[in-house]
Amino acid sequence: VAGEAEIALQQIPELLAVPGLDVVGPLPAAVQQTLETAVGLFAKSSHSAAAEEMIRFFVSAEHSALFQSKGLEQA
Numbered sequence: 001v002a003g004e005a006e007i008a009l010q011q012i013p014e015l016l017a018v019p020g021l022d023v024v025g026p027l028p029a030a031v032q033q034t035l036e037t038a039v040g041l042f043a044k045s046s047h048s049a050a051a052e053e054m055i056r057f058f059v060s061a062e063h064s065a066l067f068q069s070k071g072l073e074q075a
Helices: 012-016 048-059 061-069
Strands: none
Touching: none
């Protein structure tokens, strides 16, 4: 954004967080790498209800548009 570089390669969510930056899209599939994450709940968690609520939020199709707007994709 400051004009110090002509191109930047970074994770899309990090690029979208920079005001004034134009994201042109992901790398071609042949060189693209995907990071998959997982979520779980410890059996002895003292906050299991809150954790379960958070997991429901992450996997809900209702929130898919929110994740996409931040550059993330739901599996």
